Amino acid sequence: MVFAEADEEQCKPEMPCVLRRAPRPGSHTEHYSYAPPSVSSALPLPVAHPSLPGPCHDLQPSAPGVPALPPAGHPLGYGGAVDGGPSGYFLSSGNNRPNGTPALESPRIEITSYLGLHHAGGPFLHDADVEDLLPSCRRSPSTATLPLPGLEAYRDPSCLSPASSLSSRSCNSEASSYESGHSYPYASPQTSPWQSPCVSPKTTDPEEAFPRGLGACHLLGSPRHSPSTSPRASVTEESWLGARGSRPTSPCNKRKYCLNGSQAPCSPRGSPAPSPLGSRRVSGTEDTWLSTTTQYTSAAIVAAINALTTDGSLGPGDGVPTKARKTAPEPAPPVALKVEPAGDEPGATPPASDFPPEDFAFQHLRKGGFCEQYLSVPQAPYQWAKPKSLAPVSYMSPSLPALDWQLPSHSGPYELQIEVQPKSHHRAHYETEGSRGAVKASSGGHPVVQLHGYLETEPLMLQLFIGTADDRLLRPHAFYQVHRITGKTVSTTSHEAVLSNTKVLEIPLLPENNMRAIIDCAGILKLRNSDIELRKGETDIGRKNTRVRLVFRIHIPQPSGRMLSLQVASNPIECSQRSAQELPLVEGQSTDSYPVVGGKKMVLSGHNFLQDSKVIFVEKAPARIFLKQPIQYLLTCAGSLQQAALADPCGHLHMWLELKASWPASRRLRGRESPQTRLVFPGVSEFGIRRGIAALNSLVVEIPPFRNQRITSPVQVSFYVCNGKRKRSQYQHFTYLPANVPMIKMEPTDDFESSLACGPVSQGLSPLPRPCYSQQLAVPPDPVSCLVAGFAPCPQRSPMMPAPPSTSPKLQDLSSVAYTKGVSGPSLGHLGLQPPAADAPAVQPGSAEQPPPALLQPQ
DNA sequence: AATCTGGAAAGATAC
DNA sequence: CGGTATCTTTCCAGA
Numbered sequence: 001m002v003f004a005e006a007d008e009e010q011c012k013p014e015m016p017c018v019l020r021r022a023p024r025p026g027s028h029t030e031h032y033s034y035a036p037p038s039v040s041s042a043l044p045l046p047v048a049h050p051s052l053p054g055p056c057h058d059l060q061p062s063a064p065g066v067p068a069l070p071p072a073g074h075p076l077g078y079g080g081a082v083d084g085g086p087s088g089y090f091l092s093s094g095n096n097r098p099n100g101t102p103a104l105e106s107p108r109i110e111i112t113s114y115l116g117l118h119h120a121g122g123p124f125l126h127d128a129d130v131e132d133l134l135p136s137c138r139r140s141p142s143t144a145t146l147p148l149p150g151l152e153a154y155r156d157p158s159c160l161s162p163a164s165s166l167s168s169r170s171c172n173s174e175a176s177s178y179e180s181g182h183s184y185p186y187a188s189p190q191t192s193p194w195q196s197p198c199v200s201p202k203t204t205d206p207e208e209a210f211p212r213g214l215g216a217c218h219l220l221g222s223p224r225h226s227p228s229t230s231p232r233a234s235v236t237e238e239s240w241l242g243a244r245g246s247r248p249t250s251p252c253n254k255r256k257y258c259l260n261g262s263q264a265p266c267s268p269r270g271s272p273a274p275s276p277l278g279s280r281r282v283s284g285t286e287d288t289w290l291s292t293t294t295q296y297t298s299a300a301i302v303a304a305i306n307a308l309t310t311d312g313s314l315g316p317g318d319g320v321p322t323k324a325r326k327t328a329p330e331p332a333p334p335v336a337l338k339v340e341p342a343g344d345e346p347g348a349t350p351p352a353s354d355f356p357p358e359d360f361a362f363q364h365l366r367k368g369g370f371c372e373q374y375l376s377v378p379q380a381p382y383q384w385a386k387p388k389s390l391a392p393v394s395y396m397s398p399s400l401p402a403l404d405w406q407l408p409s410h411s412g413p414y415e416l417q418i419e420v421q422p423k424s425h426h427r428a429h430y431e432t433e434g435s436r437g438a439v440k441a442s443s444g445g446h447p448v449v450q451l452h453g454y455l456e457t458e459p460l461m462l463q464l465f466i467g468t469a470d471d472r473l474l475r476p477h478a479f480y481q482v483h484r485i486t487g488k489t490v491s492t493t494s495h496e497a498v499l500s501n502t503k504v505l506e507i508p509l510l511p512e513n514n515m516r517a518i519i520d521c522a523g524i525l526k527l528r529n530s531d532i533e534l535r536k537g538e539t540d541i542g543r544k545n546t547r548v549r550l551v552f553r554i555h556i557p558q559p560s561g562r563m564l565s566l567q568v569a570s571n572p573i574e575c576s577q578r579s580a581q582e583l584p585l586v587e588g589q590s591t592d593s594y595p596v597v598g599g600k601k602m603v604l605s606g607h608n609f610l611q612d613s614k615v616i617f618v619e620k621a622p623a624r625i626f627l628k629q630p631i632q633y634l635l636t637c638a639g640s641l642q643q644a645a646l647a648d649p650c651g652h653l654h655m656w657l658e659l660k661a662s663w664p665a666s667r668r669l670r671g672r673e674s675p676q677t678r679l680v681f682p683g684v685s686e687f688g689i690r691r692g693i694a695a696l697n698s699l700v701v702e703i704p705p706f707r708n709q710r711i712t713s714p715v716q717v718s719f720y721v722c723n724g725k726r727k728r729s730q731y732q733h734f735t736y737l738p739a740n741v742p743m744i745k746m747e748p749t750d751d752f753e754s755s756l757a758c759g760p761v762s763q764g765l766s767p768l769p770r771p772c773y774s775q776q777l778a779v780p781p782d783p784v785s786c787l788v789a790g791f792a793p794c795p796q797r798s799p800m801m802p803a804p805p806s807t808s809p810k811l812q813d814l815s816s817v818a819y820t821k822g823v824s825g826p827s828l829g830h831l832g833l834q835p836p837a838a839d840a841p842a843v844q845p846g847s848a849e850q851p852p853p854a855l856l857q858p859q
Numbered sequence: 860a861a862t863c864t865g866g867a868a869a870g871a872t873a874c
Numbered sequence: 875c876g877g878t879a880t881c882t883t884t885c886c887a888g889a
Contacts (some may be wrong), residue, residue, distance in 0.1 A: 133885055427864080437863055487862080529882070543872075543881065578881065
């Protein structure tokens with residue numbers, strides 16, 4: 001049996017002193033981080049709460065007994081937002097964003113009882129309230145700190161990254177559940193002016209009059225509307241800091257690493273600081289699947305990862321080295337930071353009235369985290385095209401589900417469906433390039449989306465954003481953004497908005513069109529990895545993270561006043577130039593399960609299959625985790641943050657630890673230099689390698705017999721197509737059935753089973769009747785239960801791992817839950833033995849079908 | 860002239 | 875640490 005080695009990527013002490021190029025003018029950062037130099041210069045200071053290293057907004061704790069405080073004037077909220085109580089809903093969402101822990105005096109390990117972190121309340125607490133609660137929620141009483149004397153260089157306190165290193169989840173991620181529950185401009189210290197009003201909120205958008213069915217969304221997560229269609233289209237962008245060279249000819253524009261964290265002399269902006277993101281996390285790509293999720297073969301581990309990954313909220317200073325958060329090198333352009341009263345947007349207006357325009361802007365900024373996530377860059381006076389005329393939809397709920405929430409594609413009579421899938425390849429364009437056009441369909445046309453079951457006459461707004469396509473839960477892709485395409489060839493009206501850091505294309509769905517839309521207005525923009533990785537809280541890495549999915553959402557007003565949200569994701573789309581040409585891509589498989597005896601021919605459909613393509617079947621190894629080195633040592637190897645599972649001598653998982661430490665700049669090590677410090681995670685073993693017979697866009701392979709012919713329950717395995725050393729497709733799932741089981745097409749009866757069959761790998765397989773990745777969540781039996789209010793905000797969290805990864809250190813005994821239960825069998829999916837994909841398994845069945853009372857409190 | 864596209868050079872990063 | 879393979883990002887040119 002061949003065990004995959006521990007994820008080198010994760011254990012690799014990655015560039016603690018990475019010099020990341022500061023966002024350049026013209027770069028995407030222009031679109032996301034805007035702060036007039038005057039203000040930005042002060043960015044590094046979360047002065048508002050010196051005592052609170054971590055940003056309050058990142059921690060939305062609300063004591064269990066403390067009623068969440070809906071924003072004043074907050075209209076009936078979305079879901080439990082306005083339920084007022086500390087519903088589990090918010091509890092699970094708001095808290096999961098751990099946040100900063102006090103500044104680290106030195107590298108250390110903090111061990112905190114997970115449970116202890118669980119009390120944090122809902123996201124609706126005013127920051128002040130949060131502060132009051134901080135003592136108990138920010139840091140669990142059970143927190144233990146283990147100083148590491150030997151280490152000298154420490155992260156900037158503000159850079160403490162609670163982000164888990166095991167997931168690519170973007171901590172602050174765009175429209176994360178956390179933020180979503182937090183997207184109200186509360187007057188809080190957090191909103192202090194240090195967050196520059198660099199952004200002109202929605203109001204600057206000429207398209208204000210555009211249908212506001214989604215207006216709420218705009219306000220909520222979106223500090224402002226996105227700039228014009230093309231990032232580079234805006235003249236202002238180029239003009240801010242002077243037009244940048246078309247090419248980063250100078251090293252200044254390239255990422256440079258140094259051993260001591262000293263600033264690259266050439267860096268125009270400066271200061272490199274040890275990267276708090278040093279801990280490299282891998283975004284699920286074909287090469288990383290094993291090294292990430294799969295390695296943690298224990299349900300508990302995965303669950304823990306899920307729990308931890310969604311969090312990662314960071315403080316204002318988190319993620320981006322303080323020094324890196326520098327003022328724009330040049331004077332702020334005379335950009336009119338026009339900020340109009342939020343009230344301009346009826347219904348969608350948060351209690352902004354309490355703030356002067358500037359504050360409102362601040363609020364949005366901070367909510368969106370724009371200024372926080374990049375080096376400050378002056379805000380450009382983006383302007384929207386003239387608003388289209390379309391009756392605004394009736395709902396104005398200010399609280400729509402965050403983009404990283406997993407939602408069902410259908411509920412009750414409604415079903416959001418992708419009638420025509422996009423092509424599996426679409427070369428995304430960089431900001432430095434011109435648009436590469438809209439995503440097309442394989443047939444040559446464009447993707448088509450339709451909402452079935454909607455009989456009202458009110459138009460609805462379809463949201464589209466670029467989501468991830470890895471084996472984890474669907475979430476906005478940090479490195480890709482949807483790009484609005486306009487022009488004569490575009491027939492579909494669209495509008496661009498920004499929810500947190502995620503651009504969202506809003507496309508009206510009209511009853512007269514049968515609630516059907518041709519998506520010919522959506523291109524894909526690639527953001528520079530270096531820029532995104534620099535973003536505060538971002539823990540994903542962009543390298544080889546080039547697959548995305550188009551994610552469509554629709555919010556249907558219900559008679560009850562609540563909003564029913566549905567979501568569907570497309571098949572994965574490979575966005576890189578090279579990959580699109582060379583990497584094998586599996587889009588579908590003729591069989592998804594077969595008896596252990598194997599022997600049957602399975603036809604894979606896809607691209608780039610070669611005559612010598614091999615299909616390799618792998619099985620996840622038993623969940624055993626070992627720490628190969630003492631924690632302290634692990635820390636030194638871990639970089640800024642690591643997580644580790646502790647196992648007893650028998651390999652049984654006992655608890656999860658989230659380890660935080662700064663990586664001594666002077667001790668930067670290469671991953672290879674300290675192999676002994678890696679965690680050893682028996683990962684997967686290959687049990688079947690078959691050479692396929694390539695045909696046109698298809699590959700025929702014989703299903704190898706399973707190593708264990710006596711299984712009594714279905715066993716899910718994975719396989720991938722390999723064209724060479726580093727040319728592998730993403731993992732696909734396959735289920736072996738007990739030999740005596742009659743071979744009947746295993747049609748998942750529910751999402752749970754579906755998850756077993758399709759697995760978390762939401763990558764592209766889908767000749768199956770129902771693509772797993774399209775099913776983001778178990779479908780509730782009735783619309784009511786599907787109301788977002790009824791969903792746990794963080795479906796990633798397994799029922800057994802409800803505790804949000806709040807404040808940094810975490811320690812939760814999982815031995816009694818996930819691990820013991822999640823050994824094998826159908827329950828694995830729920831227990832997280834499977835990679836947490838944007839699929840049912842990660843969703844709490846209970847929350848979907850039998851939501852806790854607290855989750856469905858009427859508004 | 861502007862927009863798409865495909866190709867590939869140059870540089871960065873991984874192995 | 876150095877060489878090579880890959881991957882990313884930018885540039886070029888033709889449709």
